[in-house]
Amino acid sequence: MSNPADSRSVKSTRTTFRLIEALEANDGARLTDLADELGLAKSTVHQQLSALVDLGYVLKEDGQYQLGLKFLDLGAYVRTRKRAYNLAEPHVEQLATETGERAQFMTEEHGQAVYVHTKQGEHAVKADRRVGKRRYLHSSAGGKAILAHFPEARIEAVIDRWGLPQETDNTHATRESLFEDLEAIRERGYSMNKAESISGLWSVGVPVMGPEGTPVGSFSVSGPRHRMKAEQFHEETVDLLLGTANELELNIEYS
Amino acid sequence: MSNPADSRSVKSTRTTFRLIEALEANDGARLTDLADELGLAKSTVHQQLSALVDLGYVLKEDGQYQLGLKFLDLGAYVRTRKRAYNLAEPHVEQLATETGERAQFMTEEHGQAVYVHTKQGEHAVKADRRVGKRRYLHSSAGGKAILAHFPEARIEAVIDRWGLPQETDNTHATRESLFEDLEAIRERGYSMNKAESISGLWSVGVPVMGPEGTPVGSFSVSGPRHRMKAEQFHEETVDLLLGTANELELNIEYS
DNA sequence: TATTTTGTTCGTCGACAACGAACGCATATG
DNA sequence: CATATGCGTTCGTTGTCGACGAACAAAATA
Numbered sequence: 415m416s417n418p419a420d421s422r423s424v425k426s427t428r429t430t431f432r433l434i435e436a437l438e439a440n441d442g443a444r445l446t447d448l449a450d451e452l453g454l455a456k457s458t459v460h461q462q463l464s465a466l467v468d469l470g471y472v473l474k475e476d477g478q479y480q481l482g483l484k485f486l487d488l489g490a491y492v493r494t495r496k497r498a499y500n501l502a503e504p505h506v507e508q509l510a511t512e513t514g515e516r517a518q519f520m521t522e523e524h525g526q527a528v529y530v531h532t533k534q535g536e537h538a539v540k541a542d543r544r545v546g547k548r549r550y551l552h553s554s555a556g557g558k559a560i561l562a563h564f565p566e567a568r569i570e571a572v573i574d575r576w577g578l579p580q581e582t583d584n585t586h587a588t589r590e591s592l593f594e595d596l597e598a599i600r601e602r603g604y605s606m607n608k609a610e611s612i613s614g615l616w617s618v619g620v621p622v623m624g625p626e627g628t629p630v631g632s633f634s635v636s637g638p639r640h641r642m643k644a645e646q647f648h649e650e651t652v653d654l655l656l657g658t659a660n661e662l663e664l665n666i667e668y669s
Numbered sequence: 670m671s672n673p674a675d676s677r678s679v680k681s682t683r684t685t686f687r688l689i690e691a692l693e694a695n696d697g698a699r700l701t702d703l704a705d706e707l708g709l710a711k712s713t714v715h716q717q718l719s720a721l722v723d724l725g726y727v728l729k730e731d732g733q734y735q736l737g738l739k740f741l742d743l744g745a746y747v748r749t750r751k752r753a754y755n756l757a758e759p760h761v762e763q764l765a766t767e768t769g770e771r772a773q774f775m776t777e778e779h780g781q782a783v784y785v786h787t788k789q790g791e792h793a794v795k796a797d798r799r800v801g802k803r804r805y806l807h808s809s810a811g812g813k814a815i816l817a818h819f820p821e822a823r824i825e826a827v828i829d830r831w832g833l834p835q836e837t838d839n840t841h842a843t844r845e846s847l848f849e850d851l852e853a854i855r856e857r858g859y860s861m862n863k864a865e866s867i868s869g870l871w872s873v874g875v876p877v878m879g880p881e882g883t884p885v886g887s888f889s890v891s892g893p894r895h896r897m898k899a900e901q902f903h904e905e906t907v908d909l910l911l912g913t914a915n916e917l918e919l920n921i922e923y924s
Numbered sequence: 925t926a927t928t929t930t931g932t933t934c935g936t937c938g939a940c941a942a943c944g945a946a947c948g949c950a951t952a953t954g
Numbered sequence: 955c956a957t958a959t960g961c962g963t964t965c966g967t968t969g970t971c972g973a974c975g976a977a978c979a980a981a982a983t984a
Binding site: 424425426427444445446456457460464477 | 929930931932933934939940941
């Protein structure tokens with residue numbers, strides 16, 4: 415569970431993925447830069463990269479090492495691993511077209527929320543919310559919708575693991591305010607994010623519950639404060655989201 | 670370049686990815702099964718998997734080890750790495766809606782064709798053509814469209830590397846027949862796949878050329894023989910594809 | 925032509941990947 | 955209720971190979 419200096423072994427696996435993540439973060443890199451950045455000998459990096467090239471996961475493109483499309487296969491696989499993920503996709507598209515805003519389906523992993531499907535509607539605001547990106551559960555509408563339906567011990571575990579990082583002035587700063595919010599979410603059935611992660615950006619989220627009573631994910635819609643705040647739009651969106659989640663829940667159970 | 674017994678080193682990286690690929694192929698697996706399948710000691714597999722779990726790339730889900738959504742992040746990254754890939758996506762969607770068939774954008778990597786974007790239209794036939802899947806260049810419309818515009822040496826290198834695996838009776842079996850086809854593709858500007866990979870499935874493909882004169886990918890449309898064969902549909906589809914490719918080429922160069 | 929900076933090859937060494945055996949913990953089977 | 959079988963996990967040991975530094979090659983810069 416603890417990140418640094420973990421248990422027994424497997425340093426080389428760690429360096430392998432440190433390399434891969436560095437290639438992603440830098441959008442490709444040259445050998446020497448990688449060695450400097452990771453504090454490894456050039457020859458070590460060379461050796462590792464050559465192996466990854468042989469395996470087809472990395473390729474050299476005009477002097478830069480780059481991640482290859484083999485990762486696309488793995489990514490597409492994990493995205494289709496659970497039936498709920500597949501079934502959610504068309505719903506996200508529909509949410510985006512019907513609201514005109516940005517719609518997304520998230521799920522929880524390792525105590526964080528992960529975007530599994532995103533789609534921008536006609537007027538959607540640009541935001542760095544690419545598929546695969548992770549968010550904290552306490553500062554996103556989709557995350558809170560999920561978190562609210564975890565058993566209390568699990569909520570505590572999530573906070574213990576990740577804390578409550580402040581992203582804007584509106585981010586929940588204390589457990590008390592977060593727990594109050596979660597209680598309200600359970601009562602009314604949907605969550606709200608009022609600029610708790612990005613200034614001016616509001617979102618509404620609803621959980622998608624699995625057959626065993628634990629949430630399998632959440633739908634959410636995000637847009638600029640002034641549009642999301644409008645009463646009629648808000649109500650319509652909430653209804654739309656609740657209906658969508660309900661549809662998916664039925665699809666998951668019977669089909 | 671040679672797969673087995675490669676050069677110096679890096680056995681553990683290889684086993685790491687063998688594990689990952691086995692988890693993908695088996696759609697999750699238990700420890701003992703993995704150890705048996707890969708011929709490793711249980712303790713070794715346990716050690717490696719624990720490391721991957723710590724790193725967040727693998728998770729344990731009711732007794733099964735499964736690949737985690739961290740791979741989705743890497744997959745989404747490589748899919749957006751080149752601008753051409755991003756720009757191609759809406760075109761694929763449009764192709765699918767306009768033709769009603771299955772449309773796809775592929776690119777070449779390691780001498781194979783990889784699906785980067787796929788979309789099924791209204792009447793699209795089901796086929797296992799998920800994003801990230803690889804095809805041979807000689808037996809797919811999109812692949813041949815790319816292959817035709819490689820310099821001859823590179824074509825030879827591809828055939829040397831991968832051979833000409835037969836998928837149906839119509840797959841090109843000899844270099845001569847393949848080269849004839851490629852010549853025809855260059856002349857008329859588009860490629861055809863007449864049930865060369867799946868019986869009854871026809872496809873049309875066009876290359877997308879990069880600024881340096883090498884193909885960066887291809888668009889293709891696939892459907893059942895009887896529909897794709899109809900003269901009017903064929904001509905319309907070819908025009909549509911050629912126009913789409915041309916648009917993308919302009920977008921890549923100026924924007 | 926020198927000089928710097930890159931990627932690559934190679935010999936050496938100590939850490940650690942891989943092993944086998946033993947343990948704990950379930951779920952079957954008598 | 956014992957007994958047995960299967961699983962995942964822990965642990966000591968060993969030989970391999972990951973990591974290093976230095977030397978080389980190749981390309982870019984001066």
